[in-house]
Amino acid sequence: MNNFSTTCELSQTFFFDAAHTLDRSIETAASRRIHGHTYNAEVFLTGQPDPKTGMVIDLGLVRREVALLRELLDHHLLDEVEGLGLPTLENLCQFIFNKLQPTLPALTSVRVWRTSIGDGCRLSKTPG
Template structure:
């Protein structure tokens, strides 16, 4: 069994209504987000690949452009701009392009926050 991954990053701003750190969260602020998507499977005996990495990079570029330099509050189908919702949004975007992901992770290096989605 193999796992192939592709990393990317995007810069985006948002607000967030939450019960803690309310003042700073409600103001527009931004982050550099890092993300990683992974597929899992056996390699095709003819191609030697689980998935052509070019296809995965193409799917990643589509979702990156949906998020990069955006105000996340206004991104359709994202919901509240939480790490959890970003993971789900990335999974759904890549799925619409015909690729099922094994794992999606989104993190903010500077703050040490990370979320990982293991789709069922």
């Protein structure tokens, strides 16, 4: 018998296509024009499996909540998404976390990336 405790980390990936503008100091002209990306995202949930169900959380619930969130972002102009703020990768991670955390309290991390240009961001919940 092991003398250590374990936790499981589950994840669910999804994608959305969206357009945005961004006022920044480099790549200014291209960023200010409306342009779009395919964004990939992954949410991570951490915990100990329930002894009765064997699950940290039912992944069906996670998929349902992710689908509802995806409707807010997919094929939208991110500049107009209420509560997002500037459409940066950092703000997208925070937005996704804030939207999902009330119904998915085991949520510990959100990652958003754009494969086509090779950048990404991961936001992790910190203790305290």
